[in-house]
Amino acid sequence: MRHRRHRWGAVLGTAALTVCAAAAPAHADSSVRDGEIRWSDATQFDDAREWAADVWYDSESGLDRVRIGAAPALVDPDLEWRDESRPDVAWVGLWRGGPGPDSVIMNTALLGDGKPFGTRGWRRMTAAHELGHALGIGHLGAGSLMAARMRVDIGGGRPTRTDRAAYHRLWG
Secondary structure: OOOOOOEEEEEEOOOOEEEEOOOOOOOOOOOOEOOEEEEEEEOOOHHHHHHHHHHHOEHHHOEOOOEEEEOOOOOOOOEEEEEEOOOOOOEEEEEEOOOOOEEEEEEHHHHOOOOOOOOHHHHHHHHHHHHHHHOOOOOEOOOOOOEOEEOOOOHHHOOOHHHHHHHHHHHO
């Protein structure tokens, strides 16, 4: 069963990525259905989306309880990746739960080539952070991928020990 009550968004702060959302208990929100997240794709940031799926579904790190992959033809996706150009907002990425498929939105106004956060590292970190929310993980402490304020140089856009522990609390 999927629950949807909050929006999570990666928001820019000074010299760090800030993620804004009301604190929510982990697992209260997720895009997981029947032990998997099946996504559809309409983003120009395929490298970032693929990175996020790879780092959150990694048997070497013990992150293999929730399968993550593309939705097969004729199967409704659990999660849609898409782009929006939103120069009017401060978030670079946003996970949004709702009726129908949930969404990860990548803000091209900030993540596009030549834009303030238009590097491979920021794109990958943003996608991995938002997919963490899709897995039901809320904000964690400083220095983690799922921190409310992140820096691109922490963890290399991969789940840290803290992130992995939160994953295992939810999914075993």
